[in-house]
Amino acid sequence: IGGVHNLYKMMANGELKVPAINVNDSVTKSKFDNLYGCRESLIDGIKWATDVMIAGKVAVVAGYGDVDKGCAQALRGFGAHIIITEIDPINALQAAMEGYEVTTMDEACQDGNIFVTTTGYVDIILGRHFEQMKNDAIVCNIRHFDVEIEVKWLSENAIEKVNIKPQVDRYQLKNGCRIILLAEGQLVNLGCAMGHPSFVMSHSFTNQVLAQIELWTHPDKYSVGVHFLPKKVDEAVAEAHLGKLNVKLTKLTEEQAQYLGLSRDGPFKPDHYRYCLPYNQAFCLPYKNQAYCLPYNCWPWDPWVAQRFGTCLWPRARSWRPGIESHIRLPVHGACFSLCLCLCLSLSLSLSVCDYHK
Structure with a gap:
């Protein structure tokens, strides 16, 4: 590290x-x-x-x-x-x-x-x-x-x-x-x-x-x-x-690969999939074919985050890491997505409380 x-x-x-x-x-x-x-x-x-x-x-x-x-x-x-x-x-x-x-x-x-x-x-x-x-x-x-x-x-x-x-x-x-x-x-x-x-x-x-x-072999891919x-x-x-x-891998059939939208030879997981919640990483959500990352230590409504970044969600670049690189502000649809996430979480919490009181 x-x-x-x-x-x-x-x-x-x-x-x-x-x-x-x-x-x-x-x-x-x-x-x-x-x-x-x-x-x-x-x-x-x-x-x-x-x-x-x-x-x-x-x-x-x-x-x-x-x-x-x-x-x-x-x-x-x-x-x-x-x-x-x-x-x-x-x-x-x-x-x-x-x-x-x-x-x-x-x-x-x-x-x-x-x-x-x-x-x-x-x-x-x-x-x-x-x-x-x-x-x-x-x-x-x-x-x-x-x-x-x-x-x-x-x-x-x-x-x-x-x-x-x-x-x-x-x-x-x-x-x-x-x-x-x-x-x-x-x-x-x-x-x-x-x-x-x-x-x-x-x-x-x-x-x-x-x-x-x-x-070395793909220099154009990496800035x-x-x-x-x-x-x-x-x-x-x-x-x-x-x-x-002595591990034997199961091979996807053509039908399975087509159903999942994957190549039979991989990769089998998206870039934001981390196999378990990783140390010092982020919770990532798919949106419009991109991975939007929510750091584990902040929420979209966090006043400090709003003051500094405008929102707590940003597109994840290949070189992204929390707290170091510049953060990209989302356009209006990104803010709406952030708001929807807040509402969904609030609704889920409300339902849980109601269920508890029942």
């Missing part, structure tokens, strides 16, 4: 001089490398570093995106009770619907035995959290280098630091409790283990190679900017890995 984020920043500042493809948000990367890769390599890192019994422990996972989902699944699979912290109401609701407890780090820090930061943000676990943790709480990160954990605070405030073995440090705090920090707050699956299995990494590397080939990986290429990456798992 760091590289992609920097590309978008360069584009916003006018510093990007060549076309680029965002491989990180491709389905065969984000839904496989991020989720399934972390689901296995996180446990490797924790076990190789500590050999701790995970069953019966309370594990706090900061975030509930693709990486976070894999980590939570892995820890729960080993018998841990999972607590999720989240800033996004949609991700928080997903976590709750999966049966996880969702609360803030200020509260979770008192209960956790194992802490995993997975957000890609800064300042997730701070000094005040360390001071409230249980003795020998294990703290690690699997997402965005060492910026998520305030390692500097530990170094400056611990009365003793013991290096148990490479990449495993035990800090004794002034309150008598000890904190076990893995990989110095860097990526635990790389610092304390061997990283993701090669099979799932093959998805990501194939994505990168095919993205470069796509840019200067950051673009999404074409759906056809995404599907090709997935298909290339099916044989290893």
Whole structure:
């Protein structure tokens, strides 16, 4: 995510001089490398570093995106009770619907035995959290280098630091409790283990190679900017890995393809189809043969959005990403569509309330 984020920043500042493809948000990367890769390599890192019994422990996972989902699944699979912290109401609701407890780090820090930061943000676990943790709480990160954990605070405030073995440090705090920090707050699956299995990494590397080939062979299709990986290429990456798992694909008949309006060879899904609600993406609606995207964190009637953009719906270009590129105002029919969406949602809510009172 760091590289992609920097590309978008360069584009916003006018510093990007060549076309680029965002491989990180491709389905065969984000839904496989991020989720399934972390689901296995996180446990490797924790076990190789500590050999701790995970069953019966309370594990706090900061975030509930693709990486976070894999980590939570892995820890729960080993018998841990999972607590999720989240800033996004949609991700928080997903976590709750999966049966996880969702609360803030200020509260979770008192209960956790194992802490995993997975957000890609800064300042997730701070000094005040360390001071409230249980003795020998294990703290690690699997997402965005060492910026998520305030390692500097530990170094400056611990009365003793013991290096148990490479990449495993035990800090004794002034309150008598000890904190076990893995990989110095860097990526635990790389610092304390061997990283993701090669099979799932093959998805990501194939994505990168095919993205470069796509840019080289079709230069006229891509202007200067950051673009999404074409759906056809995404599907090709997935298909290339099916044989290893002995997967047999069903082939559409001509009649089925005509009924669906698809080619028998794909792509089988529209560009806005994301296979599940993705992390840091948008809710997209089809309208007049285009995908109109509604960011998960705003609504058409949001006053801030109306003041800034005039509307919260805009056509999705191949290089679209929320919060970075310029937003295109819709003409009158777009505003009408936005209004209709509001009315439909309001009517649905009213009917639900009436049904509840019955």
